Amino acid sequence: xxxxxxxxxxxxxxxxxxxxxxxxxxxxxxxxxxxxxxxxxxxxxxxxxxxxxxxxxxxxxxxxxxxxxxxxxxxxxxxxxxxxxxxxxxxxxxxxxxxxxxxxxxxxxxxxxxxxxxxxxxxxxxxxxxxxxxxxxxxxxxxxxxxxxxxxxxxxxxxxxxxxxxxxxxxxxxxxxxxxxxxxxxxxxxxxxxxxxxxxxxxxxxxxxxxxxxxxxxxxxxxxxxxxxxxxxxxxxxxxxxxxxxxxxxxxxxxxxxxxxxxxxxxxxxxxxxxxxxx
Numbered sequence: 001x002x003x004x005x006x007x008x009x010x011x012x013x014x015x016x017x018x019x020x021x022x023x024x025x026x027x028x029x030x031x032x033x034x035x036x037x038x039x040x041x042x043x044x045x046x047x048x049x050x051x052x053x054x055x056x057x058x059x060x061x062x063x064x065x066x067x068x069x070x071x072x073x074x075x076x077x078x079x080x081x082x083x084x085x086x087x088x089x090x091x092x093x094x095x096x097x098x099x100x101x102x103x104x105x106x107x108x109x110x111x112x113x114x115x116x117x118x119x120x121x122x123x124x125x126x127x128x129x130x131x132x133x134x135x136x137x138x139x140x141x142x143x144x145x146x147x148x149x150x151x152x153x154x155x156x157x158x159x160x161x162x163x164x165x166x167x168x169x170x171x172x173x174x175x176x177x178x179x180x181x182x183x184x185x186x187x188x189x190x191x192x193x194x195x196x197x198x199x200x201x202x203x204x205x206x207x208x209x210x211x212x213x214x215x216x217x218x219x220x221x222x223x224x225x226x227x228x229x230x231x232x233x234x235x236x237x238x239x240x241x242x243x244x245x246x247x248x249x250x251x252x253x254x255x256x257x258x259x260x261x262x263x264x265x266x267x268x269x270x271x272x273x274x275x276x277x278x279x
Contacts, residue, residue, distance in 0.1 A: 001149075002102070002126055002149070004037065004128055004152040004154065005017070005019070005021075005037070007128070007163055007164050007167045008021070008030075008037060008039055008154065008162055008163065008164070009039075009162055009163065009164050010023035010025065010026065010028065010030075010039075010041070010162065011039065011040070011041045011044055011045075011156065011157065011160040011161065011162040012026060012028075012041045012043060012044060012160075013025040013026050016164065017030065017039070021037070021039070028041075030162075033059055033134075033138070034058070034059065034060055034138040034141070034142075035138065035141045035153055036134050036137045036138050036141065036153040036154070036155055037152075037153065037154045037155065038134040038155040039154060039155060039156050039162035040132065040134070040155055040156060040157055040162070041157075041160065044157065044159075044160045045132065045157040045159075045160060047132060047133075055135075060138060060142075061135040061138060061139055063139060067110060067139075068110060068143055073256070073258050076254065076255070076256045076257070076258070077254060077256065078251065078252070078254040080249070080250075080251035080252065081251045081253065081254065081268070083249060083251070084205075084248065084249035084250065084251050084268075084270035085270065087248045087249045087270065088203055088248050088249070088270050088272065089116070091246070091248055091272055092116055092201070092203055092272065093116065093120065095201055095272075095274075096116060096117060096120040096122060097120060097121070097122050098122075099117075099120075099122060099124070099125045099169075099170050100124045100125050100169060100170075101125055101126075101168075101169030101170065101195075102125065102126050102127075102128065102167070102168050102169050102170075103117065103125045103126065103127050103128070103168065103169065103170040103171070103172060104127075104128045104130060104163070104167070104168040104170070104171045104172070104193065105117070105127060105128070105129050105130060105171075105172045105173070105174075106130055106158055106171060106172065106173040106176040106180075106186070106190065107130070107131055107132075107158060107173060107174075107175075107176030107179055107180060108129035108130060108131045108136075108137065108140060108153075109131055109133075109136060109140070109179075110136070110139075110140055110143075111129070111140040111143065111144060112174050112175075113172050113173070113174035113203070114127065114129055114140065114144065114151070115144070116174075117172070118144070118151075123150070125150075125169070125170070126149075126150050126151070126152070127150060127151045127152070128151075128152045128153075128154060128168070129141075129151065129152065129153045129154070130153075130154050130155070130156050130158070130161070130163075131155060131156075132155065132156070132157050132158065133155065134155035137153040137154075137155055138153075140153075141153055158176070158180045158185075158186040158189060158190075159180070159181075159182050159185040159186055159189060160185075160189070161189045161192075161193055163193045164193070165192055165193065166192075166193070166194070166195045166196065166198075167193050167194075167195070168193055168194055168195060168198060169195055169198050169199075170198060170199050170200075170201065171190050171193070171194055171198070171199075171200045171201070172200075172201050172202075172203070173200075173201070173202045173203065173204070174203045174204075175203065175204055175205065176202075176225075177202060177204060177222075177224075177225030177226070177231055178204060178205070178217075178222055178225045178226045178261065179222065179225070180222065180225060181220075181221040181222055182221070182224075183222070183224040183225040183230070183231060183234050184224060184234040184237065184238070186225075187231075187234040187235050187237070187238035187240070188237075188238045188239075190238070191238040191239045191240060191277055194277045195277070196277055196278070196279050197276065197277065197278065198276070198277050199274060199275070199276050199277075200235075200240065200273075200274065200275045200276070200277075201272065201273070201274055202231070202272065202273040202274075202275075203271075203272050204225075204226070204228075204231075204271060204272075204273070205226075205262070205268045205269065205270055205271070206226055206227060206228040206231075206268065206269045206271055207226050207227065207261065207262050207266060207267070207268055207269075208266070208267060209227055209229075211262070211263065211266045211267070212263040212265075212266060213226070213253075213261050213262035213263045213266040213268075214226075214227065216260055216261050216263055217261050220260070222261075226261060228245060228269065228271060228273075231273070232245060232273070235273070235275050239277065240275035240276065240277060241275070241276050241277070241278045242274075242275065242276045242278070243273065243274070243275040244273070244274050244275075245271055245272075245273045245274075246271060246272050246273075246274075247269050247270065247271045248270045248271060248272060249269075249270045250267060250268065250269045250270065251267070251268060251270070252265060252266070252267055252268075253265065253266050253267075253268050
């Protein structure tokens, strides 16, 4: 029987955690709360920006409003952008039909990729959702009301993942690289935790280097995750093989107050990147 605890390790010491989530080397005890394994080292990861100050008496985040109501967001998108998103979703749906084993989702956030994985007719795989924000994972788990043995939640930094080597058959990412700094470190970690012959599938929107969007991306340190050329280079350096990028659609970005990147008027390219670990 699958037990996600068997895949966890101390991100600092790189050793397997004991049954109570204790690292026997540094003696730090990690926590499991509201269905989420919180395996993040404060020595490696600055999580101050991700802390939620409004918690109830059980430690569950208190949320005002409904962040899963995206109707206002999509009303602001132009026709070409909506068509690009639709084509990406259709392409991804076909890929998910072939998944099996254990799938890791990088930077799950509110669960946009999780929803696609759950809605697939293919149920032949288990899902491990990861994100640096343990409170976000708690809310996502509560939103989807998932209490079966297919889905697990692990708070971990994509640059210093608390997952043992060669743990997953597939890794997915929906716009995750565009939200994580130091994409080269993330690529190396994903290669490490992927099984031999395992596959990585990245769904993202990419921008041009000579654009306002690029300058915005540089200002927050995520440019290597939103320039396709850079991301492909990082994947290759990490060891991935058979890297294939498919541009599904492109569109001029319309003004949208919810998004920093891309900038209004810049071109964005809807792509899906696939890569393999061959050994």
